[in-house]
Amino acid sequence: MSNDTALAAQEPKTLKTDTLFVNLGPQHPSTHGVLRVGLTIDGEMITKAVPDIGYLHRGTQKLAEVRGYHHCVVLTDRWDYVSAMPNNLVFCLAAEKLMGLKVPPRADALRVVMCELNRLASHLLFFGTYGIDIGAFTPFLYAFREREMILDLFEMVCGARLTYNYIRLGGVMVDVTPEWLAKTKEFLDYFKPRLDEYDTLLSFNPIFMARTQEVGLISAEKAVNWGLSGPNLRGSGVNYDVRKNDPYSGYEHYDFDVPLGKTGSCWDRYYCRVQEMRQSVRILEQALAMLPHGEVSATGVAKVPKPPSGESYAHVEGSRGDLGIFLVSDGQASPYRMHVKAPSFLNLAILQEILVGNKVSDVIAILGSVDIVLGEVDR
């Protein structure tokens, strides 16, 4: 009897456990780039998570200070390389504000078309890679099949598949051809039924829902406090979309809804994006139907623009959230200062709070659902 109690007293010593430090990244298939998360795990549970960034820093904000305004558009392509059109657009909007340029209506409509096509491409990439994160490989290739078509469309219009440099100061690079418009309509007709296919294949798969619906909950208050934006914010039920709240490039003329989530779980964020694809298709159909005629570039854009001294801020609803640019001009040929408000960078910060207390498998689910692009995080 006394022996047993003595053994029981010794038991905590013999069962002493220790935590394990695991480097998730920068070389890991599911960090979507070169993110490193230092995980301290106790068995399968996360006790501490420290995101570590900076592996893809290229100093584009500093680089802009020695380049002309036209040349800065090229830099913007390299932030969020998965959806470069909104990056082009936001810089052009900010610079046009400084220069007081008026963009012709056809150029505005083409900008909307390109941004929405790029949102489709970006969300398709998210859809596919998120499927892989959860372990379903097939949706990835379905998504890429469609994404390839969008990239082909981009290649047709501007020659590039990833870094477009299509939206320029005062308008767009070149007008689209009637053949391109026909091809885009063909794509949209093909793409709409595919969205229902995605829902049956992945969105409402019981295993997928079990993996994502109770995981990574972000309340609306927490989402606002951490400065989330885009589908991550709307997944928590906060109705904020720059296209609605502060319309630019004529978004106020299009009829579309802002899909919202309820609980802020991984599944809500995921499904917000899937529904946003439907809305993008709606916008695209309207934009293509009422594409105005006329010029695609404003007249009087200087070869070496020297905007008057001043500052401007422009923001757009990029594929990952509220993407903003703050430009300061001192009257010289290059910006005095350019600052990017990158949504991925702000969305990433919340990871250190919501990862703790989850399992290793959930880390991948949460990381994937926040949908960061490291090019935009590090710039």
Add this chain to the structure above:
Amino acid sequence: MTASGSEPSQTPLASAAPAPKPAAKPAAKPAAKPLPEPVFNQRAGRLIRDTRYWPTELWKDPWASQSYRRGAAWLAGIILGIFATGWAVGELAPWGDRIYEAIVSFVSARGWPAVVGEAIWIVIKALIVLHVILINGLWAIWWERKISAHIQSRVGPTYAGGFHGWAQTILDGIKLLLKEDVTPTAADKWVHALAPAIVVVPVIIAFAPVSFGVELSAANLDVGVLYIFALAGISVIGIVMAGWASGNKYSLLGGLRASAQLVSYELPRAFSVVPVLMFAGSLNLQIIAQAQSGYWWGVVPRWFLFYPVVGQVAFAIFLIASIAETNRTPFDIPEAESELVSGFHTEYSGMKWSIFFLAEYGYVLLASFLLAAFFLGGGAAPLPWLSAIPSWIWMLSKALFMMFVFLWVRWTFPRFRADQLMDFNWKFLLPWSFANIALAGAYLLWI
């Protein structure tokens, strides 16, 4: 020569020149005129259509394409050819008996003890079964790549060997043999080297009592089912060893997950078969298959799969548990690519790594043969008028169909989380397998 040669040639040209010239000119003009071709890349100045196809162009009517029709004809021809060959060869068991008699007469003619003949016969049988497993590895990997490709709207291997990339796995195997065998510095060298062997040896031995048709198995064991389950349980030790010895944190996690998962799923897997054993009254795979011969009303085969409720529940549980036992999606958490970077075999390369694969596909084949023997009537023909085709063809077809189900499931579903997987096992599969045993008892008592 040149002058005389050019003279006659010039005259027809000169006479013909006025006629084709006006015809050639309009032909040349439109080629230069329409700059924007249907799909024209304005910047690169070239047509995209020539090299890249959209699914909208290719998939409108697949039967309209000649290659599609030819492929379907090939497939039908191959299947019919296999059945015709089977019909011509007949049952394999008599051939085995003939070889055995030849060996016995050869040995007795030389005055050697009869044990020698038995030993030679056992070695031949073991070699045949071993080659079934090895060739299955080659075949299954190619098949999985093709099926996954077609599920994912790709085409898979196409070049190696010419016909639909049939030689791809062979060439991959040669590549793996030639690769450097890396052992990490942090690894426990002996355990690291031993682990693949411990994983693969049980699956090879476990094939001994598997029946490939009527009276066709390497060893006709009366405890066949028990023997297979016992051996299949050993491999988990090898996986834990691999995870532990790699000296990699991800591998360690994979090994730990594997040990929990495989040990858990053995329970419903074994219990789901108990109703089958109760109906058949034996643990011998041959007798289990024989118990399913015959037809209800002359049409519906008396397979255990078609026993109302009991058969289907047992089949579903055994199938799910078998997928979990073979570490395949949706139960592939020990080697979750996106989480654990391949888990327990991250640190293996070359032939050691491919031995893990050989074991995995060996287990898939084993599970397919067991599913065919337990639930699909073994070598029995699905319809009475098809019984001219020998049993080994039916056994093989059923096993391959079950293998296809394995691949199909893998490329369709996402992955469970470790705790959900355990919940599913202990709270769903195991209770239902117990309930199914009770139901089978009720059947036997009152029906």
